[in-house]
Amino acid sequence: MFALIDCNNFYVSCERVFNPKLNNKPVVVLSNNDGCAISRSNEAKALGIPMGAPAFKYEKIFQKNNVQVFSSNFPLYGDMSSRVMSILSKFTPNIEIYSIDEAFLKFEGFENYDLESHCQKIKNMVFKWTGIPISIGIAPTKALAKVANRISKKFPNQTKGVYLINSKEKRIKALKWLNIGDVWGIGFRHAKRLINIRINTAYDFTSLEDSWVRKNMSVVGLRLKKELEGKSVLDLEEVRSPKKAIATTRSFEGTITDYEKIKERISTFAICCAEKLRSQNSNCNSIYVFVRSNKFQKNKTQYRNGILMTTPFSTNSNMIISKYAVKGLKKIFKKDVNYKKAGTIVMGLDSSNNHQLNLFKNEDPKHKCLMKTIDFIQKKEGQSKIKLASQDLRKRWKMKQEKLSPNYTCKVDEIIKVK
DNA sequence: TCTGGGGTCCTATGCCTT
DNA sequence: TCTGAAGGCATAGGACCC
Numbered sequence: 386m387f388a389l390i391d392c393n394n395f396y397v398s399c400e401r402v403f404n405p406k407l408n409n410k411p412v413v414v415l416s417n418n419d420g421c422a423i424s425r426s427n428e429a430k431a432l433g434i435p436m437g438a439p440a441f442k443y444e445k446i447f448q449k450n451n452v453q454v455f456s457s458n459f460p461l462y463g464d465m466s467s468r469v470m471s472i473l474s475k476f477t478p479n480i481e482i483y484s485i486d487e488a489f490l491k492f493e494g495f496e497n498y499d500l501e502s503h504c505q506k507i508k509n510m511v512f513k514w515t516g517i518p519i520s521i522g523i524a525p526t527k528a529l530a531k532v533a534n535r536i537s538k539k540f541p542n543q544t545k546g547v548y549l550i551n552s553k554e555k556r557i558k559a560l561k562w563l564n565i566g567d568v569w570g571i572g573f574r575h576a577k578r579l580i581n582i583r584i585n586t587a588y589d590f591t592s593l594e595d596s597w598v599r600k601n602m603s604v605v606g607l608r609l610k611k612e613l614e615g616k617s618v619l620d621l622e623e624v625r626s627p628k629k630a631i632a633t634t635r636s637f638e639g640t641i642t643d644y645e646k647i648k649e650r651i652s653t654f655a656i657c658c659a660e661k662l663r664s665q666n667s668n669c670n671s672i673y674v675f676v677r678s679n680k681f682q683k684n685k686t687q688y689r690n691g692i693l694m695t696t697p698f699s700t701n702s703n704m705i706i707s708k709y710a711v712k713g714l715k716k717i718f719k720k721d722v723n724y725k726k727a728g729t730i731v732m733g734l735d736s737s738n739n740h741q742l743n744l745f746k747n748e749d750p751k752h753k754c755l756m757k758t759i760d761f762i763q764k765k766e767g768q769s770k771i772k773l774a775s776q777d778l779r780k781r782w783k784m785k786q787e788k789l790s791p792n793y794t795c796k797v798d799e800i801i802k803v804k
Numbered sequence: 805t806c807t808g809g810g811g812t813c814c815t816a817t818g819c820c821t822t
Numbered sequence: 823t824c825t826g827a828a829g830g831c832a833t834a835g836g837a838c839c840c
Contacts, residue, residue, distance in 0.1 A: 416808035423808075423840095439807040457808090484840045572838050603814055605838080632810055639805070681807060693833070728809090785806090812839075821830080 386523055386551075387621075388490040388504060389530040390473060390511075392466075393518045393538065395486035396424035399465045400455050402516035403793045403801055411452040415440050418636060419456055419785045456786040464794045468515050476507055481621045489527060491621045504547045524550040527619045528612030531569040532559050532587065556615055560588035570609045575602060587613055627734070628665070633657040634728025638785070640679055641724045647676065648711055652775040654729040655710035656703045662731060663760060668699035669731035672706055674713035679725035690717040699735060702752040703759065706731065707773055 392398060396414035401407045411428035415421065422429075422438040432450055434443060440454070447454055466485045474480050479491035492500060504521045511519050520541075522534025529550050536559060537548035550556050566576035568587045578601075584590050591613050599607045611618045633654040641647055651674060662669060675691030694709040710729045759771050791799035 418806095418808060420806080420808050437807080441806040444806095487840075570838070574837065603837090605814065628811080630811070634809060636808070679807090691834095695832095726808095730810090810840090812837100814835105814837085816835090817833085819831085819833105822828085 386492045386495060386500060386525055387527050387530040387617075388492065388500075388521055388523045389483075389527070389534040390488045390490065390507070390519055390521050391534050391538070392469060392486040393520055394424055394426055395466075395517070396455075396457060396462055397426045397429075398517050399458075399462050400790055401426075402465070404790070407453055411450055412455070413438075413447070413452055414455045414457055415788070417457060417784055419787055420636070423457065454788050456789040458790050458792065460792050460795050461790065465515060465517060469511055469517055469519070472511050472514055473507065476503075479621055479623065481623055482625070489530065489621055492523075500551075501547055501549050504549075505545065508546055519546070521547045522550075523548070524556075525615055526612040526617040528569055528609055529556065529559075529615065532563055532613075535563065535567065553615075557588060560591060560613060561586055563587040565590055568609070568613070570605065575606070627667075629734060630730050630732045631658050631661045631667075631669075631734070632728060632730040633661070634675075634726065634730070635784075636726045637724065642720075642722065644718055644720075647718065647724055647727060648714060649776055650727055651710050651714045651729060652707045652773060654727070655707040656773065656776070658729055658731045659701050659703045659706045659756075660760070660763075662701040662706075662734070663756060667734045667736060668701045669696075669706070670699040670733035670735075671695045671731070672709045672713065673730040673732060674710050674717065674728075675730075676714070676717060676722075676724050676727045678722050682723070686722055688719055688722045690719075692717050693732075695733075698748055699733070700748050700752075702748060702756055703773060704752065705748065707775060711775060 397407075397412045400412060400414065407426075409428065410426070411432055412426040413422045413429050413434060414424040416423045419440055421440055422434055422436065422443070425434055425436070429452055432446060432452070434446065434452070446452070462485060470480070470482050470488060473488050473490060477490050477492060479493065481489040483489055492498075495503070500523050504523060508519055508521060511517060520534055520537040522530045522532065522537050524530040524533045533548045533550045537544045537546050540548075550559055563586060565571055565579050565584055565586055566573070568590065571579070571590075579590065584593065591610060593610070595607060595610065598610050608618050635650070635654070637650075641650075655672065658669075658672075672694045673691055674694065675689070677689035678685065678687050680687065692713045694713040696705060696709055700706065762771060793799060793801050
């Protein structure tokens with residue numbers, strides 16, 4: 386049996402742990418740049434604030450209803466997440482950390498065990514030790530555990546936050562209740578297509594022919610169908626596979642048309658990727674650069690483009706990665722476009738101890754020493770003390786974070802004080 | 805004025821090699 | 823030397839997740 390543990394309104398719950406005045410009040414946490422709502426308390430949901438609501442459009446509703454608004458504080462959420470995960474791993478060695486607020490547990494040999502009350506214990510312990518409320522769904526497959534979890538969240542009074550699907554009757558009842566668009570793995574587009582052919586619930590989906598699902602929704606869709614039918618095909622992924630790409634992408638405050646300004650940003654993004662690479666001891670052998678205009682300004686010229694640049698040898702040097710990123714930008718940059726967003730993604734990662742050498746061209750060995758020195762100075766003196774000439778030398782672009790809460794658990798001088 | 809960021813997997817296509 | 827089949831690889835794009 387699989388259990389899916391999901392933290393309720395996770396980011397809001399993290400803020401509430403250290404600020405109990407927020408309990409029973411509408412609270413939202415905004416995305417990076419204070420762009421849109423990405424976590425809402427139940428009270429905020431009841432006000433009709435949808436997921437992804439742009440903050441500027443909901444300003445009035447926030448004020449009118451005294452909604453408590455926070456910028457996202459990822460260091461805090463990451464730390465709270467690892468506390469929750471470490472409690473969960475006390476209950477079983479078979480755990481897959483699926484995201485910052487979710488984990489799958491696998492229970493083997495629990496056939497004669499009361500899983501429901503076992504999971505109640507887990508729930509109570511997590512709440513007692515961290516202050517984070519969670520919901521648990523238990524079922525024979527991962528996709529059904531997701532469904533069960535949804536039920537436990539939707540009906541907290543009846544389920545007490547834990548729901549078990551352990552019979553055909555319960556499975557079918559749950560699938561008939563679940564809208565097709567709410568099924569894990571069915572996104573916006575597939576939902577639209579399925580509703581067009583009168584597939585409205587998860588149960589309807591399971592009544593489709595395997596061949597149709599395979600043809601129209603690939604093996605991914607077919608796997609999902611099997612899972613919903615109760616045949617487990619997705620197993621726990623316990624060891625986290627190393628990253629395959631590292632991205633640094635940002636939206637701009639306004640829009641940018643000037644090549645030099647975009648170049649400065651791209652160069653900074655590239656260096657940020659290089660730093661991330663070095664911190665996990667990796668190299669990359671290709672760099673993807675993209676730019677795009679503001680998709681919401683429909684009356685203006687729309688342009689989006691990206692390009693993959695391959696380096697002759699694998700590297701994590703600021704200079705090389707920045708150089709190729711800027712080279713790529715030069716190829717895709719178009720004049721008279723209002724750019725809103727850009728980014729660099731490094732791909733083809735391998736370990737820096739074990740990377741492919743090139744017979745003819747290799748990195749200047751001085752780079753390695755230089756990067757080591759730069760990392761050392763940045764660590765000691767703070768980020769962005771050292772810059773490449775291609776970066777913006779005057780000011781440092783900063784993310785908008787006007788409503789940031791303190792880093793209660795990860796910065797000594799911001800630790801909570803008890804009087 | 806103001807709409808996030810960071811990932812994964814799968815498939816189609818075209819080119820190259822065996 | 824030509825040809826077709828089949829597999830490997832790179833690339834782009836689509837779809838999904840949190």
